[in-house]
Amino acid sequence: MGSEQSSTRGPRYRTFAWQGVQLTLPTDWNLTVTRGDRKAGYLRLSDEYRTRLEVRWQQGKRQGLLSRTVDGYIEKLRKDARKEKVSFSVQRGLKLASPPGKEVECYRWTGRQQALAMLSWCPHCRRTTHLHLLGEPEESLKNLARTVFSSFRDHCEGADELWAFYDMRFRAPAGWPLKRHSLKAGLIRMSFGGRGRSLEFIRVSLAGTLLAAKSLAEWFGEFYGKPLKRKSFRISEQTVKGHDGLMLRGETSLFFNPLKVFGRRRVLRAACWHCEPKNRLMICALDAFGRQSELFESVLAEFDCCERSLTDVAFREKK
Amino acid sequence: MWPFGKKSKVPKLDRRQALDARPVLDSRVRIERDGQTGAILQVPRRATATNRLVCRVFKLSSYHQITLDELGAFVIELCDGERTVRQIAKRLAGAYKLGRREAELSTAKFFRKLVRRSIVVLIIEDAAS
Numbered sequence: 001m002g003s004e005q006s007s008t009r010g011p012r013y014r015t016f017a018w019q020g021v022q023l024t025l026p027t028d029w030n031l032t033v034t035r036g037d038r039k040a041g042y043l044r045l046s047d048e049y050r051t052r053l054e055v056r057w058q059q060g061k062r063q064g065l066l067s068r069t070v071d072g073y074i075e076k077l078r079k080d081a082r083k084e085k086v087s088f089s090v091q092r093g094l095k096l097a098s099p100p101g102k103e104v105e106c107y108r109w110t111g112r113q114q115a116l117a118m119l120s121w122c123p124h125c126r127r128t129t130h131l132h133l134l135g136e137p138e139e140s141l142k143n144l145a146r147t148v149f150s151s152f153r154d155h156c157e158g159a160d161e162l163w164a165f166y167d168m169r170f171r172a173p174a175g176w177p178l179k180r181h182s183l184k185a186g187l188i189r190m191s192f193g194g195r196g197r198s199l200e201f202i203r204v205s206l207a208g209t210l211l212a213a214k215s216l217a218e219w220f221g222e223f224y225g226k227p228l229k230r231k232s233f234r235i236s237e238q239t240v241k242g243h244d245g246l247m248l249r250g251e252t253s254l255f256f257n258p259l260k261v262f263g264r265r266r267v268l269r270a271a272c273w274h275c276e277p278k279n280r281l282m283i284c285a286l287d288a289f290g291r292q293s294e295l296f297e298s299v300l301a302e303f304d305c306c307e308r309s310l311t312d313v314a315f316r317e318k319k
Numbered sequence: 320m321w322p323f324g325k326k327s328k329v330p331k332l333d334r335r336q337a338l339d340a341r342p343v344l345d346s347r348v349r350i351e352r353d354g355q356t357g358a359i360l361q362v363p364r365r366a367t368a369t370n371r372l373v374c375r376v377f378k379l380s381s382y383h384q385i386t387l388d389e390l391g392a393f394v395i396e397l398c399d400g401e402r403t404v405r406q407i408a409k410r411l412a413g414a415y416k417l418g419r420r421e422a423e424l425s426t427a428k429f430f431r432k433l434v435r436r437s438i439v440v441l442i443i444e445d446a447a448s
Contacts, residue, residue: 028419030418030419030420032420048405048419049335050335166418166420166421167418185417185420185421185422185424185425185428186417186421186425205415205416205417205418205421206390206415206417208415209389209390209415277416278416279415279416279417280416
């Protein structure tokens, strides 16, 4: 599921993607902190023991030369090290990666910890991104940094944008910003969209426990009851992505959507399935007007839960 | 007691210390299976004068019950003072097919509650030793 075995012995890697930032990272690194939005934000990823990667981005006008930004940042770190009475050293002009179409500067600093960093400016998406790969002062990070930094992308190429974190992987339409997100243990909920449209990707863990005393349809009715209010809908049981699942199609009633009379129909389409190999319940739902609801099939096809869902897509494409 | 005396200092743990701590169940706490997959914890009430009086007046037991679900029962049975929080989270992740971080977060939150209620004690090994 988006992971690949590295050719040499060492860590396994997989794709990580959030707000357009895309990287290839070791599989045991997980998202621990996220702040901000597409314009400006911050990400932190940690392994089992410590913080391994920090990413900061800002969109907008370019603020001077990259080297000057690095100068300012290093000066701040040097001051902090002086206060803490820790020895501090910097190595500039490292050639760790050169992502195509971007201006980059790579450097290393060593203080209480070691960091290999890359500052990048993309003229296409006008984004300045600062990546910090962290480790112990004596740790060898260069090869890892090369892999991570050279895989760096800061904008999507097509009409869809990839989102990949924890074991979740899906594509959302590029113009649909992230509206809300909830990354709780056992429940991941990502909502995209804006005025009059909404796209949701939900992953619920412990499916076996949740479905021990009720059917999938009963659980779905309870869990997803709120968006179904004021809607007339039809649910059919069928195989979704190779698993037992439900497909739902609903419409807002005429009273709450009078524009329906003029052909402006608001349609809710949703799929819910039980992924047994991963013991998870997955929901993909699109609530939009008219033609936008036709996006549902393509969005659902790109929402992966396990290997079985991928083979199901491949099978469908072959057919 | 604060504000009349010194406020007792609660040691703050970093992530590594918290995950390497070994939880032990208080020896006075009893675990009872509830017949299904969960468990019931019999936890002694605090021996304060008020509690003793309330128990005597209303003829209450000196123990109160806490019902645990399937996951709670699974975790509490692994608190033997040998396994660390990290190892327990790993077992939980394996048994219920959870992600590592998911399991660590939920286990840590569960133990935080149990420690606050004095049901579990965390043994923290000194980093220097």
